[in-house]
Amino acid sequence: MERITTYANINSLTAFFSKRPSIEDELDDMEWSRSWMDFYSFINKQADLRLDVDPTELSMMSKTNPYIKKMLKSASSGGSSLRCEKDAFDNLEEVSNNSMPQTMFFLDKSNSECEELENQLGLITLNANRIRQKGGFMFNWSLYNVTKDRGAVKRFENWNQLERFRHPHNSMVIIDNYLLKDLGEMDENLIPMLNSLLPEKLESKVYQLTLIGVELRDKPASMKKYLEWELKNKLKRPYEIEVCVVKTESNKNHDRNIFTNYLWIHSGHSFTYMRRQQVSKNTNLMLFPIFYQQKDFQSYYQEEPPTETKSSVWGAVNQRLREARYILKMASQNNSAIGGELKNTILVGNKTA
Numbered sequence: 001m002e003r004i005t006t007y008a009n010i011n012s013l014t015a016f017f018s019k020r021p022s023i024e025d026e027l028d029d030m031e032w033s034r035s036w037m038d039f040y041s042f043i044n045k046q047a048d049l050r051l052d053v054d055p056t057e058l059s060m061m062s063k064t065n066p067y068i069k070k071m072l073k074s075a076s077s078g079g080s081s082l083r084c085e086k087d088a089f090d091n092l093e094e095v096s097n098n099s100m101p102q103t104m105f106f107l108d109k110s111n112s113e114c115e116e117l118e119n120q121l122g123l124i125t126l127n128a129n130r131i132r133q134k135g136g137f138m139f140n141w142s143l144y145n146v147t148k149d150r151g152a153v154k155r156f157e158n159w160n161q162l163e164r165f166r167h168p169h170n171s172m173v174i175i176d177n178y179l180l181k182d183l184g185e186m187d188e189n190l191i192p193m194l195n196s197l198l199p200e201k202l203e204s205k206v207y208q209l210t211l212i213g214v215e216l217r218d219k220p221a222s223m224k225k226y227l228e229w230e231l232k233n234k235l236k237r238p239y240e241i242e243v244c245v246v247k248t249e250s251n252k253n254h255d256r257n258i259f260t261n262y263l264w265i266h267s268g269h270s271f272t273y274m275r276r277q278q279v280s281k282n283t284n285l286m287l288f289p290i291f292y293q294q295k296d297f298q299s300y301y302q303e304e305p306p307t308e309t310k311s312s313v314w315g316a317v318n319q320r321l322r323e324a325r326y327i328l329k330m331a332s333q334n335n336s337a338i339g340g341e342l343k344n345t346i347l348v349g350n351k352t353a
Helices: 011-020 023-028 028-043 057-061 066-077 088-089 094-096 113-120 129-139 158-164 183-197 220-234 312-330
Strands: 006-007 047-053 081-084 102-104 142-146 172-177 207-213 241-247 254-259 265-268 283-289
Touching: 006 011, 006 142, 011 028, 011 057, 011 066, 011 102, 011 183, 028 047, 028 129, 057 066, 066 081, 088 094, 102 207, 129 254, 142 265, 158 183, 172 312, 183 220, 207 220, 207 312, 220 241, 241 312, 254 312, 283 312
Parallel strands: 006 047, 006 102, 047 081, 172 207, 207 241
Antiparallel strands: 142 283, 172 254, 254 265, 265 283
């Protein structure tokens, strides 16, 4: 079972447990009640927890705290895994460099300190209070109707609508056979899409952007240079964006997917939605955070979802990333098929993780 690495201070966990909504809260503040339950479920089912206590201390705490007792029970029965790694919390930047790109921090820090770490590392950093702020992004999926019909419900109208999904992250992988085919379509789609999604700040990392396609406007090496120049001048982010362009064969990929550290964006057709400032496609755009836990989500984007097995979003993302790694393996056999270096940790991981 795939789990999401989460470094958590035990004090932050106990503070979170103490905020469990009462029955009255569930009626008066349903948003907070749902966020609390979603995160509680994540802690017990989906996380690879790394805690800042030693095993003896944790065992003693479980005798007086029923939530910690439940957490230990879940870890021993196939739920979230649990490790005591007290020393790791002395240098979180080093931890971020040596962990999976989907790593999250749950810390006993102030809101401003958490935000500072997010801006520095590009990794989601929570405390017991910030769950309310982040819960909407972490535990809900969204769908847009990409259609020429102006009367459609939840209609996609322009890329600015994706600004609400902007979140701390430091890498992105875009897989789309035709997104890099035409310079005009790139200017109307790729550039504004990235402008809406890329974080405003990233202080200690170089942002890694990998694009995989079939039909390119130019050779991968030339496309890399062109895109880096375009992004530098049009996005004006205060950090470096390093691009890698991969050309693959048409029979190697048919999906249209975007992956960040924490978000999976799926499209029924190429992301070249806009042409001459008008929507030119009829398809669906779906956005799934990797924390989303319902296992029937395939029915949202597949006409005939598999009935024999169901997986979480995180499991489905891992499957698609494995397929993308195979594409890269095939492309790497041809030196001219790759422009730039394959350093994107979403695809290549961290050797020490």
